[in-house]
Amino acid sequence: MLEHLVEWQAGAVTLVPVRKSGLDSWRQTQPEAGRAWMEANNFTAEPGQVLVMPHPEGHAAAILVGLSDDDDPWAFAGVVAKLPLGTYAIAGALPPRQADWAALSWALATYAFGRYKSRGGRDWPKLVWPEHADRDWVTNTARATALVRDLINTPAADLGPAELATATEVLAADHGARVRVVVGDGLIAENYPAIHAVGRAAGAQRQPRLIDLTWGQEDAPKLTLVGKGVCFDSGGLDLKSSANMKLMKKDMGGAAHVLGLALMVMAAKLPLRLRVLIPAVENAVSAEAMRPGDVLPTRKGLSVEVGNTDAEGRLILCDALAEAARENPALLIDMATLTGAARTALGTEIAALFCNDDALAADIAQAGEALADPVWRLPLHRPYRRLLDSKVADLNNISDGPYAGAITAALFLAEFVGPAIPWAHFDIMAWNSTSRPGRPDGGEAMALRALYSVIVKRFGTNP
Template identity: 85%
Template sequence: MAVLEHLVEWEAGTIGLIPVKKSGLETWLASQPQAGRAWIAANNFTAEPGQSVTMPGLNGEIAAIVVGMAEDDDPWAFSALPAKLAPGTYAVAGALAPRQAGWAALSWALATYSFGRYKSRPERDWPRLVWPEHAPRDWVLNTWRATTLVRDLINTPAADLGPAELATAAEILAAEYGATVKVIVGDGLIAENYPAIHAVGRAAAAQRQPRLVDLVWGKADAPKLTLVGKGVCFDSGGLDLKSSGNMKLMKKDMGGAAHVLGLALMIMAAKLPLRLRVLIPAVENVVSADAMRPGDVLPTRKGLSVEIGNTDAEGRLILADALAEAAREKPDLLIDMATLTGAARTALGTEIAALFCNDDGLAGDIARAGEAWADPVWRLPLHRPYRRLLDSKVADLNNVSDGPYAGAITAALFLAEFVGPGIPWAHFDIMAWNTASRPGRPDGGEAMALRALYAVIMQRFGTNP
């Protein structure tokens, strides 16, 4: 179990952090002695968000640090501080509301994240924050652990995180919370009727065979929640080979799998009263004599045949088999997460998760949760008339359209064919990567829509976080 080292209890020598908004600066200054007001003026402190000033004590020690805060209670307000402050222990002066206290703790902890697995030098000595009063510690700890798990898995190079290692990550998580895991490997996928997963991954080396990870937790008679995550541990594009530039970040193509494991962690840690199932088709999409070819026609678990228009549209193929299995049980809620299309990034950029949903009430809940938990989500349409773009002359459907338009929508419509009617379903097309660093969100693997989804699941199956 990961240890949250940078949130601690009060100790001697703790330095106070005084949050001040620009609108409240004059009032706060009026409460300070003349020397303090002069020091603030000399340092040109105007309480701009992210601005800070160190207040000296009588003997030259640090008496406190005044921190500028946004007027709208920016949840990331404290996340810039760990990189600025010297090692030591700090505490927020005064009581914050529970949500603000939770965000102060979480954003501080996330700001201390670094992926140091391959570094020969130790990480820097990060400053520590005293747990803010009223902070919901379980939520902070579980959200931090889940986000760290997602980031670590995505950041790990494909040489060290193939299908087998991804399955092991699921097994480790399952062991911690008493879940069961079944893993179907290689030709076992054919025997158990997961032909599309097998077809995508069969070209990989023997030690990196395709597999389906099936994790189950909770009471059998509880409401059913099923999570499906795309686990393409590396995507070369197959015979429709990617360019080197487009291949560079393809270790992150298992980001959907990382996300559903992180969300599963939060659910199991909170002991929510539901029956959780996590399905992860884990493959490498590589080139060999056994690779699937453009023009091939693949069978799928649902019985639909798929013509391969492009071998680089492999994620939807493995998700098709997993979604067909998920739909067989008719869960009360079905969520899939995938780094699926560049078209979603073109439409929304890299920081907003694209949502497709067949249930307006569910979509509304997710959108509101994204707004409330600083986890931006935007709904795109499942525009049924575009289904014709996936028509095939030789199979039930093609895995791509012939044109350059609406790529994220046609991908979602492809997946919808394997979900079927009557099941509340949300599909997330995500980047899973920060292209540049921001406070609390370093460049590299990133969790998207995790807090929003957890809030919706709590609302539907537990209590509000």
């Protein structure tokens, strides 16, 4: 991706952005031959429309690019595939944020998951870095997004708990972080019983584990990220249908997201103490599988009745969240592909946010709006906590009714956090079901740009 953003090169073809609302006045500034060419080719500056303006010597003098009037951040992503191979430069100096988006959307438009392709991927046109673009932000955001997409797109046969740990170790090595991994029966010894109970059915080759990354100065403000790492979810004994199981390689999307966010934080060398906790399991079926009706211990000491083995994500998260809360971080964020109810409420393109801190929630929502990274806050409606009551344990992992599934899942997690820690829980799709410019179908990063912006706002940057 980033290889398609280049320094100035002689012979770069000029891209001329033209908005539909300003087309008439702009056209009047052009030579008569140019106006005639635009009219002959019906150039109306529709978003994504391109028109090569010929030079008398037979090459392209410039290429007109239609842009929407609403400053669509993905505008240039829709142009890349329409251009011939070559190097292009945007005419004039865009405002800084538009320059950032021109570069980022161009880079993301060239993303492809090609690990299993026998032939190399297609080549793409290159863009000269736009003037005023924040190269560090574009570079780190593009790399983080690609990491998230690559991890989610990788089939579970090649990305189990062990491979997810290895991916974390590779990221850590790149940035001077440390990783500790607690594996298999070590989870029992170190009091992560719910993670062990969910993952033990996958057998010796795919043992459950807790991946624990730390980075930064120990006395800096603490940011802790927790990501659901269910590398494949069969549903357990409450087996999913084949249709619902088809995309379950993406059930580690939360883990992918916190690794992508960690990349951005570490690459920018933000002045904080970062900790990333990923409970990594495969929810499989075997004689060792947990059963509906089993009662599980948890790290916090609360007992949980298993109402449904397909509500396993919250079970592994509860142990990780209890460990995260032990350190009283200045900010705690968890991300998970947790419920279908969140998708029913908000669709596939908006991240559901639950938050116990109104100022934090407002900051995230504002950042999401500003960075084309939509989130929507849903309520932690405390009266619904009664829906998780159990007759035999401290709480059940599901409610008996069909309603408010995303809310009750968030309320379950809240039991393991405590109200004093600023906490944001994201229930995400982590997948594009259709392709759009810069956002191909497959794994997708959600709320990443918004969260990074909020973290910078709260913790600042190094001078």
